Amino acid sequence: ALTFSGKSYSRIVNSLMEITNVSEYDKLAKERLPKMIYDYYASGAEDEWTLEENINAFSRILFRPRILIDVSHIDITITVLGFKIPMPIMIAPSAMQKMAHPEGELATARAASAAGTIMALSTLATSSIEEVASTGPGIRFFQLYVMKDRSIVVQLVERAEKAGFKAIVLTVDTPRVGRREADIKNRFALPQHLTLKNFEGLDLGMLNQTDSPIQVDRSLNWKDVKWLQTITKLPILLKGVLTAEDARLAVQAGAAGIIVSNHGARQLDFVPATIMALEEIVKAVECRIPVFLDGGIRRGTDVFKALALGASGVFIGRPIVFSLAVDGEAGVRKVLQMLRDEFDLTMALSGCRTIKEITRNHVMTCTETQQISLKL
Secondary structure: OOOOOOOOHHHHHHHHHHOOOOHHHHHHHHHHOOHHHHHHHHOOOOOOHHHHHHHHHHHHEEEOOOOOOOOOOOEOOEEEOOEEEOOOEEEOOOOOHHHOOOOHHHHHHHHHHHHOOEEEEOOOOOOOHHHHHOOOOOEEEEEEOOEOOHHHHHHHHHHHHHOOOOEEEEEOOOOOOOOOHHHHHHOOOOOOOOOOHHHOOOOOOOOOOOOOOOOEOOOOOHHHHHHHHHHOOOOEEEEEEOOHHHHHHHHHOOOOEEEEOOHHHOOOOOOOOHHHHHHHHHHHHOOOOOEEEEOOOOOHHHHHHHHHOOOOEEEEOHHHHHHHHHHHHHHHHHHHHHHHHHHHHHHHHHOOOEHHHOOHHHEEEHHHHHHHHHHO
């Protein structure tokens, strides 16, 4: 049963019935969760400029809708690494989801499967690779941090392969953890009744008993992307690319795809919003590999804007965790459905019948709008 401090159960039920957009789950989650846990999910690095910019940047992109087009049938299906899914909306890896809800990643996996979309499971999950796989069929990717002890990496990758995961999402923007001041003030720690399940039962090799297996390798570099390809046949997506220079190197390194990401604004503050970094990366890869985006997606209109600027699809993070906190699997299902419905409507009102019909000409940035005004 759900318990909310300061609110009656009936009032919460009414709030759930009245939810009309994904951002409303954020407000309810703030009331639902202990401050330490809500702040962990919601906060960003340092001054949180990028955290706000991830969302605000979408508002500076406007539509150029086309009219008198037959939109009686709209197809929003896409293909990701050979897998056909019913919408260009997928679930980003988010750590420690059982802090949000007792069923955590298991509920998220079931919701993703019901929606037919892809879920990426975090290395730092509170449900194991095998537990998530046991929830039933689904297309799942495994997000990977490279540890100092490479034997741990090999074990994790082998387990993901064995459990039927279809790709590795290598996070490349975390040689050190960003300064998240809310976590410092709250003295954040994983609640004692929870564990990072993927590390249970691992052969920890040469680690001392006092060492933690979760020691990310600060020496991670482009050679290690090649090394990872020698231990797995799974396609490797690089998550955390923000520049054209690194996008070109990702192609050269044999990456199967890129996820334009600033880690939910939790690493380096004052980097661009991902939607602002997207176009230069798309141009740099020259259609050789797919480019995806995460960060700031809160509306179906945001999804459309990302695709118009060249993304092959988007991953969503915080809306999943917040809806999970409020209403478990049902909440995650509703978020996915709301975003899908909003995106479908945006397609129709923009005059696009298929994903391929979404072009750069369907949007303009505020800079472009100002240039038009000056010409007039």
